Amino acid sequence: GNSVTQMEGPVTLSEEAFLTINCTYTATGYPSLFWYVQYPGEGLQLLLKATKADDKGSNKGFEATYRKETTSFHLEKGSVQVSDSAVYFCALRGYGQNFVFGPGTRLSVLP
Amino acid sequence: ETGVTQTPRHLVMGMTNKKSLKCEQHLGHNAMYWYKQSAKKPLELMFVYNFKEQTENNSVPSRFSPECPNSSHLFLHLHTLQPEDSALYLCASSRGGLAGDTDTQYFGPGTRLTVL
Numbered sequence: 001g002n003s004v005t006q007m008e009g010p011v012t013l014s015e016e017a018f019l020t021i022n023c024t025y026t027a028t029g030y031p032s033l034f035w036y037v038q039y040p041g042e043g044l045q046l047l048l049k050a051t052k053a054d055d056k057g058s059n060k061g062f063e064a065t066y067r068k069e070t071t072s073f074h075l076e077k078g079s080v081q082v083s084d085s086a087v088y089f090c091a092l093r094g095y096g097q098n099f100v101f102g103p104g105t106r107l108s109v110l111p
Numbered sequence: 112e113t114g115v116t117q118t119p120r121h122l123v124m125g126m127t128n129k130k131s132l133k134c135e136q137h138l139g140h141n142a143m144y145w146y147k148q149s150a151k152k153p154l155e156l157m158f159v160y161n162f163k164e165q166t167e168n169n170s171v172p173s174r175f176s177p178e179c180p181n182s183s184h185l186f187l188h189l190h191t192l193q194p195e196d197s198a199l200y201l202c203a204s205s206r207g208g209l210a211g212d213t214d215t216q217y218f219g220p221g222t223r224l225t226v227l
Contacts, residue, residue, distance in 0.1 A: 042220050042221070043117075043220045043221045044154075046215055093214065098156060099216055101153060101154045
């Protein structure tokens with residue numbers, strides 16, 4: 001079945017550092033790929049998505065590119081802020097299938 | 112604001128109580144979901160409804176009983192819960208139907224449930 005693997009962290013960075021959170025997936029066909037973010041005490045919010053190979057999703061300075069050849073969808077941000085501290089979930093959805101979420105990566109950004 | 116609301120935000124109940132969680136979406140979606148999020152465990156899909164019909168029950172114990180009276184509302188009825196059921200319960204919605212693999216889920220803020 002489909003699955004998502006991501007680094008579990010926690011990841012601790014200083015403000016303005018570069019962020020990469022790795023995500024790889026296993027799926028049949030061509031799923032859509034998503035990153036969700038969960039701030040403390042809240043539900044998951046869609047951060048960005050990509051629906052086909054080589055698509056780049058971007059939002060709030062975050063980017064991720066759908067790499068079919070490496071089955072990856074790594075999340076990047078050039079300069080993190082304290083307000084980016086949250087848990088980040090990589091997810092996929094195949095046609096007619098339910099979402100599959102990764103275990104989440106906790107990010108802490110220190111001032 | 113994601114367009115999905117959940118009430119209550121916090122709930123403390125004893126093992127013999129009966130309570131209900133409510134979810135409402137204002138997005139015109141046709142699919143709704145219940146998830147359980149426990150500390151240090153992956154997100155667990157519990158139930159899926161499409162056009163008010165239950166299409167997935169992920170081996171959830173019968174002490175959890177979902178209800179979907181229309182496409183905008185979803186309930187989770189709770190009775191005789193156990194302490195290990197304490198968790199954050201998240202509701203989500205999506206377009207459903209023929210949306211296929213591009214369908215995006217939108218989550219509510221969750222209900223933090225504590226079972227004593």
